[in-house]
Structures are given as structure tokens and as C-alpha cells.
Amino acid sequence: MRRARLTALTAVTTAAALAAVTGCTEKSKAGDDAVKVTASDKKCEVSKKEFPAGHVELAVENKGSKVTEVYILFPDDRIVTERENIGPGTKQNLTAEVKAGAYRIACVPGMKGKGIRQDVRATGGGKVAERDPRLDKAVAEYRAYTQAQADETMPKVKVFTDAVRKGDLAAAKKAYAPSRIGWERTEPVAESFGDIDPKVDVRADGLEEGQDLAKDWTGWHRLERALWKDKKIGQREKDLATRLDKDLTDWQKRVGKAEITPSSMANGAKELLDEVATGKVTGEEERYSHTDLVDFKANVEGAEKAYALLRPVAAENDPALAKELDKQFAALDKLLDTHRAGPDSYTFTSYEKVGKADRKELHDGVNALAEPLSKLAAAVVKKSK
Known part of the structure; x- marks a missing residue:
């Protein structure tokens, strides 16, 4: 799901799981053309509002105090791709394949609700490489x-x-x-x-x-x-x-x-x-x-x-x-x-x-x-x- x-009953166990799973890519390096996504408890900042269609890489850093998740969404909220359970103070890279068009990048602090969204656009001829x-x-x-x-x-x-x-x-x-x-x-x-x-x-x-x-x-x-x-x-x-x-x-x-x-x-x-x-x-x-x-x-x-x-x-x-x-x-x-x-x-x-x-x-x-x-x-x- x-x-x-x-919940309070599982906070300790889950925190341990998240620390291991979300921290596993902390030291990985993103490419120079990556879209940097800086998530916090109240913001979702992206380094680029436009990027070429094809393979896009998100370099996500959670600077907030809550576990977060990051999505690339179609305008109608269908999910292109996502990365859940990004722990506070950790980094993760997410690779996706997108056609030219409008999208949204969403950060969801606490993994609840619709999150904080940024409108972005993939540019090009409408086809991936x-x-x-x-x-x-x-x-x-x-x-x-x-x-x-x-x-x-x-x-x-x-x-x-x-x-x-x-x-x-x-x-x-x-x-x-x-x-x-x-x-x-x-x-x-x-x-x-x-x-x-x-x-x-x-x-x-x-x-x-x-x-x-x-x-x-x-x-x-x-x-x-x-x-x-x-x-x-x-x-x-x-x-x-x-x-x-x-x-x-x-x-x-x-x-x-x-x-x-x-x-x-x-x-x-x-x-x-x-x-x-x-x-x-x-x-x-x-x-x-x-x-x-x-x-x-x-x-x-x-x-x-x-x-x-x-x-x-x-x-x-x-x-x-x-x-x-x-x-x-x-x-x-x-x-x-x-x-x-x-x-x-x-x-x-x-x-x-x-x-x-x-x-x-x-x-x-x-x-x-x-x-x-x-x-x-x-x-x-x-x-x-």
C-alpha cells in the first residue's frame, strides 16, 4: 500500500528500516544534467523547470525532519514514477523516462496528503530516445x-x-x-x-x-x-x-x-x-x-x-x-x-x-x-x- x-507502536522498528533502506543510496552521485530536488518539511525546490524529454534523473535530498517521498506526476495525477521513504538527511537518485509535455514534481513530507508541487516540462519532439x-x-x-x-x-x-x-x-x-x-x-x-x-x-x-x-x-x-x-x-x-x-x-x-x-x-x-x-x-x-x-x-x-x-x-x-x-x-x-x-x-x-x-x-x-x-x-x- x-x-x-x-504509528507510535512501530516507530522504532520502522525508523530502523527506513534508515537502512533510504540511506542505501546516500553516497551515490548524480549526473551533471540531473534535476536537483531539495525537499524539506515546507518546500520542494527543483533546480530546473524544463529539461529534455527522454531519460531524466532526479537527485533528491531530504533536508527536512520528516520522512518524505518524491513523485513525477502527469497533470491528471497519474504517477510516472516515485521514490518513497526518503529519510531525513539522506539523498537518493531517481531515473525516469518521460515524453515531451507537462508534468509535476511533488514532495510529500510525512508521506501524507498531496504534497508540495512544482510544475515542470519535458521539452523535445514528443518521443523518448x-x-x-x-x-x-x-x-x-x-x-x-x-x-x-x-x-x-x-x-x-x-x-x-x-x-x-x-x-x-x-x-x-x-x-x-x-x-x-x-x-x-x-x-x-x-x-x-x-x-x-x-x-x-x-x-x-x-x-x-x-x-x-x-x-x-x-x-x-x-x-x-x-x-x-x-x-x-x-x-x-x-x-x-x-x-x-x-x-x-x-x-x-x-x-x-x-x-x-x-x-x-x-x-x-x-x-x-x-x-x-x-x-x-x-x-x-x-x-x-x-x-x-x-x-x-x-x-x-x-x-x-x-x-x-x-x-x-x-x-x-x-x-x-x-x-x-x-x-x-x-x-x-x-x-x-x-x-x-x-x-x-x-x-x-x-x-x-x-x-x-x-x-x-x-x-x-x-x-x-x-x-x-x-x-x-x-x-x-x-x-x-
């Missing part, structure tokens, strides 16, 4: 993958929502985690639309200011609370199940039309690792069902799929990076296997039973992968710059 909120045909193939295959994930998710969602509508608590609990796997694998693409994620995957503490918990909270996590905390299914929950069907059908219809580029695939893979670090490892995402490891596994699989499609070009441009990514993906997959609770590939130990030492080991594994993964976008576009 995008824009995770921090010619790129390696292997990258076009990777984009096409990734688009097919995201559509397949959505198509395969809908029957699983119906099993879940049918159980809710029947008032079958046990069946709904059993179907809950499987219904989320395809979404978690492709979450950055789903979030790029801007309006779907808040309907289906928001947590109670993720509502915007002015929204009403009783009226405006919808989606999986609202139903999760009813099933595990309230332990009852009323008419409101049955109506929300039908709404979830409708909202996810919208996702299924739109996902194949998402704006996808090689750099957005690479950045999306990093975003999935950030999701793990700030939501799954802390236990915040599935706070009632404790099915965090199912989401964890799906996020890692989604990141690994994007990397696998981009790997031929990345390995040619930066062999050492590809070798390190191969190593760290394998290590994290192996570590997750130690927490399986059955022969099924998605049967994991309830996260409430995962102790502090094991959580730290998982956290360290995510961080070890996040650091090289943050360099994937730059490696993919290296030769075409």
Missing part, C-alpha cells in the same frame, strides 16, 4: 504479466467476497490472503493510477484528513478488521465485499493500459522492497490477520519478475550489479522459505509468531537487496543516455 503511515529492442520486449512481457496477475486475481477475490456475502467467517479468513497475491505482485502499477489503491488497499491510519473511518474506509483491510478483530460479518461488510469486486474489476480493466517504461519497471521493483521494509517486516500491513509473509513473498516475486525481464540489458551494462542482485534475490527467497508453515508455496507462519531475531533477519535481508536494486534503473538506461 502506497504512503504507509507510521530510441532504446534497446530488448527493453521494448521487457516492457511488453511485463505488461502481459501485470494483466495476467489481475486476471488470475479476480476469481480468488470472488471466493473471498462470496464468503463474506454468505457470512461465512472461516471461509472468508481462508480466502483473504490468497485474494491479495496478484495485487501485491504488481502493486506499483496499480498505484500508478492514483485512485484505485485508496479504495482497495488503504489501512485505517492511511485515510486522508477529513475522511470518516466509518463511511470512507473500504477495501481489503476494512474487511480484514471485521474478520479478525470484530469477528463478525454484518450488512456493511457484505456491501463492502461487493464494492471490492467492483473496484478490483476496474483495476483489471485498466492495468493493461498503464504507462510502463523500463525505468518504471526498475523503480517499481525497488518500491516493492520498500513496501516490504515499511509494512510487512514491521507487521503493520496485516495487523489483524498477521498474513504479512504472504504479502512479503508476493512483493518479492513481483520485484524479481521485473528484474528478470530487465536483466539481459542490466547485466550487459553493469555485470557486477546483476551478479549482486542475483545473489541477494536468491538469499531472500531462501530466507523466506524458512518461514513456510506447509507444503503450499503461500502457507507461511503467522507473523505474530515470528520473533524479534527472525524479524531482524528478514529486515536485514530486505535491506541487502534494496541497496543494489536502487541502482537498477540507472543500469538499464546507462547506454542510451
Whole structure:
């Protein structure tokens, strides 16, 4: 879920995760033509309001006291690319691919609300530079993958929502985690639309200011609370199940039309690792069902799929990076296997039973992968710059 909120209960754990994940690119150097973005608690300053279309690099520095996130947005608020969880006093570089036209760069201090925005423009003939045909193939295959994930998710969602509508608590609990796997694998693409994620995957503490918990909270996590905390299914929950069907059908219809580029695939893979670090490892995402490891596994699989499609070009441009990514993906997959609770590939130990030492080991594994993964976008576009 995008824009995770921090609570007092997890502030210490999450702060540690952010320090490691967001600090991993602090020493990286941006190119001379990079757009410098200086974020603070009240400002979002950019060094250039115009830049050539094609591959654009943002050199982000957070000089504020709050964790922030930075977006490149289309004028209608669709997301071109993003980098979340940029800790105070840290720097990160973000590579994106843009066509000529109007955009906005947004800094979101505290990762809440619409943020502070700057209008910018990419100039040129309307097309990005010619790129390696292997990258076009990777984009096409990734688009097919995201559509397949959505198509395969809908029957699983119906099993879940049918159980809710029947008032079958046990069946709904059993179907809950499987219904989320395809979404978690492709979450950055789903979030790029801007309006779907808040309907289906928001947590109670993720509502915007002015929204009403009783009226405006919808989606999986609202139903999760009813099933595990309230332990009852009323008419409101049955109506929300039908709404979830409708909202996810919208996702299924739109996902194949998402704006996808090689750099957005690479950045999306990093975003999935950030999701793990700030939501799954802390236990915040599935706070009632404790099915965090199912989401964890799906996020890692989604990141690994994007990397696998981009790997031929990345390995040619930066062999050492590809070798390190191969190593760290394998290590994290192996570590997750130690927490399986059955022969099924998605049967994991309830996260409430995962102790502090094991959580730290998982956290360290995510961080070890996040650091090289943050360099994937730059490696993919290296030769075409």
C-alpha cells in the first residue's frame, strides 16, 4: 500500500528500516544534467523547470525532519514514477523516462496528503530516445504479466467476497490472503493510477484528513478488521465485499493500459522492497490477520519478475550489479522459505509468531537487496543516455 503511515507502536522498528533502506543510496552521485530536488518539511525546490524529454534523473535530498517521498506526476495525477521513504538527511537518485509535455514534481513530507508541487516540462519532439529492442520486449512481457496477475486475481477475490456475502467467517479468513497475491505482485502499477489503491488497499491510519473511518474506509483491510478483530460479518461488510469486486474489476480493466517504461519497471521493483521494509517486516500491513509473509513473498516475486525481464540489458551494462542482485534475490527467497508453515508455496507462519531475531533477519535481508536494486534503473538506461 502506497504512503504507509507510521504509528507510535512501530516507530522504532520502522525508523530502523527506513534508515537502512533510504540511506542505501546516500553516497551515490548524480549526473551533471540531473534535476536537483531539495525537499524539506515546507518546500520542494527543483533546480530546473524544463529539461529534455527522454531519460531524466532526479537527485533528491531530504533536508527536512520528516520522512518524505518524491513523485513525477502527469497533470491528471497519474504517477510516472516515485521514490518513497526518503529519510531525513539522506539523498537518493531517481531515473525516469518521460515524453515531451507537462508534468509535476511533488514532495510529500510525512508521506501524507498531496504534497508540495512544482510544475515542470519535458521539452523535445514528443518521443523518448530510441532504446534497446530488448527493453521494448521487457516492457511488453511485463505488461502481459501485470494483466495476467489481475486476471488470475479476480476469481480468488470472488471466493473471498462470496464468503463474506454468505457470512461465512472461516471461509472468508481462508480466502483473504490468497485474494491479495496478484495485487501485491504488481502493486506499483496499480498505484500508478492514483485512485484505485485508496479504495482497495488503504489501512485505517492511511485515510486522508477529513475522511470518516466509518463511511470512507473500504477495501481489503476494512474487511480484514471485521474478520479478525470484530469477528463478525454484518450488512456493511457484505456491501463492502461487493464494492471490492467492483473496484478490483476496474483495476483489471485498466492495468493493461498503464504507462510502463523500463525505468518504471526498475523503480517499481525497488518500491516493492520498500513496501516490504515499511509494512510487512514491521507487521503493520496485516495487523489483524498477521498474513504479512504472504504479502512479503508476493512483493518479492513481483520485484524479481521485473528484474528478470530487465536483466539481459542490466547485466550487459553493469555485470557486477546483476551478479549482486542475483545473489541477494536468491538469499531472500531462501530466507523466506524458512518461514513456510506447509507444503503450499503461500502457507507461511503467522507473523505474530515470528520473533524479534527472525524479524531482524528478514529486515536485514530486505535491506541487502534494496541497496543494489536502487541502482537498477540507472543500469538499464546507462547506454542510451
